[in-house]
Each structure stands twice: as C-alpha cells, then as structure tokens.
Amino acid sequence: MIGEEEVLRALRDIAGRHDPVPDDVLAAARASIGWRDPDAALAELTADSARERLVAVRGGGSPRLLSFFGGSLTIDVQATTRAGAVEVVGTVSPAVPARIVLESPTGSHVTDVDDEGRFRFQGVVAASVRLRCEPADGAPVHTEWVLL
Structure with a gap:
C-alpha cells in the first residue's frame, strides 16, 4: 500500500516538471525574506482609485490614487504610467x-x-x-503590497 507521503512526493514531482514555479516568482519570494521588519507598522490601503473605476484602461496615462494609513502616518500616492514606466509621486x-x-x-x-x-x-x-517610510525619529512604516 502506498503511503500518504509517497503520494504527495509524487504529486510535487509531477507538478514541478509540468508546471514549475516561474523564476521571477521564486526571486520575489526569496527577496521578500530580506524585506521583513518585525518592528515596522503596517500601513493599510484605505483608498484606491482603481477600485472605483468602472472600466480600467490599460496604460491610459490616467493617474491612480492610493492612500495608506498606519502607525501615525498617512501616505498618499499618485502613480502614473507613461511610456511603459511608472512615475510615483x-x-x-x-x-x-x-x-x-x-x-x-x-x-x-x-x-x-x-x-x-x-x-x-x-x-x-x-x-x-510597497513603500517603506523610515522616519528619522520613530518606527518604520510599510505599506501593503499593490500592483502598479
């Protein structure tokens, strides 16, 4: 009789050969370990203009407005895509x-x-x-991850 561990190992092997994790996903996962800061406050996304739009226009150049709040800070961001790159103000x-x-x-x-x-x-x-705000006097604040 085949054990549960053997079945799981076989399934992992099949999935790894036929549908491997993309290299950029693995790189992001490895890099995220270095981004951990247990003393930082999390600034949660409180407003996102992309959620309010009825129709999204790909690369339309209209700014996306985001607001984050955490710790004692508010971080407001305007992200605008121009010529394939994003300007963040x-x-x-x-x-x-x-x-x-x-x-x-x-x-x-x-x-x-x-x-x-x-x-x-x-x-x-x-x-x-994500943004990391490091005040000269105070604990750092990290925003949630967002897709620009």
Missing part, C-alpha cells in the same frame, strides 16, 4: 524627516521626503510594489 503626513524606499521584485528605489512631506520616483517598473 506622494506625500507623507504629517510631514516628518524621513527616507522613503519603494521596493519591488525588480529592485528598490530610495529618496528623502522634503520639508513638506513630498517624495517622487521616476522610471519604476510596473510590478507589485
């Missing part, structure tokens, strides 16, 4: 001295928040991303 409120890191499976971008709480990233690859 945002604000942190209250305006605090901080570093902002945009993380994705394809890499990270880093910038500082200006005196009015604003930040900007250009040339971002459309992918799953």
Whole structure:
C-alpha cells in the first residue's frame, strides 16, 4: 500500500516538471525574506482609485490614487504610467524627516521626503510594489503590497 507521503512526493514531482514555479516568482519570494521588519507598522490601503473605476484602461496615462494609513502616518500616492514606466509621486503626513524606499521584485528605489512631506520616483517598473517610510525619529512604516 502506498503511503500518504509517497503520494504527495509524487504529486510535487509531477507538478514541478509540468508546471514549475516561474523564476521571477521564486526571486520575489526569496527577496521578500530580506524585506521583513518585525518592528515596522503596517500601513493599510484605505483608498484606491482603481477600485472605483468602472472600466480600467490599460496604460491610459490616467493617474491612480492610493492612500495608506498606519502607525501615525498617512501616505498618499499618485502613480502614473507613461511610456511603459511608472512615475510615483506622494506625500507623507504629517510631514516628518524621513527616507522613503519603494521596493519591488525588480529592485528598490530610495529618496528623502522634503520639508513638506513630498517624495517622487521616476522610471519604476510596473510590478507589485510597497513603500517603506523610515522616519528619522520613530518606527518604520510599510505599506501593503499593490500592483502598479
């Protein structure tokens, strides 16, 4: 009689040969381990203009507006796709001295928040991303992952 473990092992072997996990998914999973920060607060997505649109237009250039709230910070973001790349402009409120890191499976971008709480990233690859706000005084805040 074949045991349960042997059946599971055979199924994993078949699935691995006929439908392997894509390399970019494996790379993202491995990279996510390095992105863990148990002391960080999670900023949850509280508003997303893409959810409110009746019809989505692929690459239409209209900005997507996102709002996140976590810890004591609100992070508002406008993401606009132009010529295959995404421009991300945002604000942190209250305006605090901080570093902002945009993380994705394809890499990270880093910038500082200006005196009015604003930040900007250009040339971002459309992918799953999250923002990490690292205030000079206080615990870091990570947004949820969103697909741009």
